[in-house]
Amino acid sequence: MKTIAIDMDGVLADVYQQLIDMHYSESGITLKSSDMVGMTEAEAFPHLLKHVHTKGFFETVPLIPGGQEVVAELSKQYKIFIVSAATEFPLSLTEKHNWLNKHFPFISWQQMVFCGSKEIIKTDIMIDDHFKNLDVFDGKTFLFTQPHNEKSSPGKHERVNNWNEIKKILLG
Amino acid sequence: MKTIAIDMDGVLADVYQQLIDMHYSESGITLKSSDMVGMTEAEAFPHLLKHVHTKGFFETVPLIPGGQEVVAELSKQYKIFIVSAATEFPLSLTEKHNWLNKHFPFISWQQMVFCGSKEIIKTDIMIDDHFKNLDVFDGKTFLFTQPHNEKSSPGKHERVNNWNEIKKILLG
Numbered sequence: 001m002k003t004i005a006i007d008m009d010g011v012l013a014d015v016y017q018q019l020i021d022m023h024y025s026e027s028g029i030t031l032k033s034s035d036m037v038g039m040t041e042a043e044a045f046p047h048l049l050k051h052v053h054t055k056g057f058f059e060t061v062p063l064i065p066g067g068q069e070v071v072a073e074l075s076k077q078y079k080i081f082i083v084s085a086a087t088e089f090p091l092s093l094t095e096k097h098n099w100l101n102k103h104f105p106f107i108s109w110q111q112m113v114f115c116g117s118k119e120i121i122k123t124d125i126m127i128d129d130h131f132k133n134l135d136v137f138d139g140k141t142f143l144f145t146q147p148h149n150e151k152s153s154p155g156k157h158e159r160v161n162n163w164n165e166i167k168k169i170l171l172g
Numbered sequence: 173m174k175t176i177a178i179d180m181d182g183v184l185a186d187v188y189q190q191l192i193d194m195h196y197s198e199s200g201i202t203l204k205s206s207d208m209v210g211m212t213e214a215e216a217f218p219h220l221l222k223h224v225h226t227k228g229f230f231e232t233v234p235l236i237p238g239g240q241e242v243v244a245e246l247s248k249q250y251k252i253f254i255v256s257a258a259t260e261f262p263l264s265l266t267e268k269h270n271w272l273n274k275h276f277p278f279i280s281w282q283q284m285v286f287c288g289s290k291e292i293i294k295t296d297i298m299i300d301d302h303f304k305n306l307d308v309f310d311g312k313t314f315l316f317t318q319p320h321n322e323k324s325s326p327g328k329h330e331r332v333n334n335w336n337e338i339k340k341i342l343l344g
Contacts, residue, residue, distance in 0.1 A: 003292060081292055087281040093265035109259040110288035117282040120175060120253055122294030122310075138294075 001079045003123035004170075005113075005137075006071065008084035008096060010129035010146045012104075013061040019045045022054070038151035052089055059095035063103060066163030073171060075106060082107055083121055085133070086114035127166065131157075142166065173251045175295035176342075177285075177309075178243065180256035180268060182301035182318045183236065184276075190233040191217045194226070210323035224261055231267035235275060238335030245343060247278060254279055255293055257305070258286035299338065303329075314338065 036044035143157040208216035306313040315329040
């Protein structure tokens with residue numbers, strides 16, 4: 001059974017929407033993700049660091065559409081690991097664990113990896129929205145489109161724009 | 173630079189001593205680790221599950237002698253990753269992060285991995301006290317002696333009894 005490492009933030013978890021919602025609740029201003037194309041997340045969200053360190057940020061982040069359904073289907077044909085950079089934000093460790101248990105109850109604790117660098121991850125396939133994670137990975141790589149990478153050439157990685165595209169490629 | 177995955181519980185963190193201390197504080201009885209040779213941890217500690225789910229268990233666990241010094245020296249010649257099975261015990265995630273920051277301040281968040289199964293870890297070397305982790309690993313493996321594995325043949329793994337032995341082998 002082939003193995004897949006699936007990122008959380010920007011692939012399963014809609015971090016942009018969470019940041020837009022938090023910005024709105026504090027300022028009354030609605031930021032548009034279409035205005036953020038090509039900007040880094042830090043450029044797009046002036047209060048990024050404050051917000052990702054806010055209690056509840058990772059536990060209440062909304063889902064990216066299709067992720068739940070497609071990961072459930074992929075689980076029947078692939079061995080899934082959820083691999084998330086989490087050790088940079090200590091609060092996020094327990095919150096991400098709770099979030100996965102809530103939204104992905106079919107993912108067991110054995111299948112969760114909360115790490116820093118992803119350079120020591122060995123699976124057949126990786127799905128991630130950040131080049132820094134994909135570039136150091138040996139297997140097949142999918143770049144999940146997010147505003148911060150939308151203008152970049154995917155290079156050696158295969159770009160996927162949503163979970164439906166992943167479903168078509170990996171489940172035929 | 174070669175990479176090493178180093179386990180926490182039973183390699184850096186003296187879980188046996190912590191469990192012996194907790195048993196004593198509850199019962200007044202001092203268990204001896206020499207009586208536990210060849211027993212699983214669950215057989216050796218009747219209150220194991222209760223204790224590992226106790227708040228503070230992983231944050232206050234004592235150090236295995238030599239680990240701090242030898243890992244600091246190894247860090248000059250190897251790229252170190254601390255790889256700990258933690259997602260089974262959600263409380264342990266933040267506590268292990270805090271413990272590492274306190275006792276191993278030279279280990280950055282990039283070098284921490286809190287996982288379930290270690291089957292997707294790719295480093296050159298792994299140091300661990302459990303066969304289940306070493307058996308599925310592709311590189312060079314060291315079995316760190318703990319009472320639960322002391323009677324077992326190390327098989328394809330190289331047994332090390334303490335951090336001084338690791339120092340001699342990996343630093344010459």
